[in-house]
Amino acid sequence: TKDMLPKSITKLNEDAANIAQALQCFKSVQGFMGDRFISFPDALVSELVDKMLTLPQLRNELYVQIMKQLEGNTQVESTKRGWMLMSLMAEFIPPQQSLLFFLLHFIHERFSDEYPAEIQGYAKYAIKQLENTVRRGEPVITLTYIFTHIITQHLTASRVTFCSIT
Secondary structure, eight states: OOSOOSSOSSOOTTOHHHHHHHHHHHHHHHHHHTSSOOSSTTHHHHHHHHHHHHOGGGHHHHHHHHHHHHTTOOOHHHHHHHHHHHHHHHHHOOOOHHHHHHHHHHHHGGGSTTSOHHHHHHHHHHHHHHHHHHHHOSOOOOHHHHHHHHHHHHHHHHHHHHHHHO
8 A cells, every 4th residue: 555554553552652653654665566656665664673673562563564565466576575675674674473373374375375475485485484583582683684674774874975966
């Protein structure tokens, strides 16, 4: 959907700061998936991971937001990017225990032949990454994340500089 959320999806104890952050996360999810125009959508991944590291109370909210954007999404590219985001989050950020079984069920349902092979592949990768991440416990920043973060920041900075010259 291109619509904004009026409030957080999960219960965030009416904490205004958390709710505001949750709504910003949803804009980032939409932007990365191409459901909202953002100049540099790939940079949103590292921003979301950074936010989940500093605001762990939003982890479940982010996973539910991604699921919301994926459910019933008929846009091929948006769905593909949503599964990319789900896989990346699963690799770096474990959900809270209260969401784990629901999330595993959501992902596992996409193994079905009713979904394109590419989506099945992302779902299988996401399950594997999620199992590893949950086994590890708290988020662990890997070299892959650091590399992705540095490259994304460099590309964003290069584009901004390039754009300001012209």
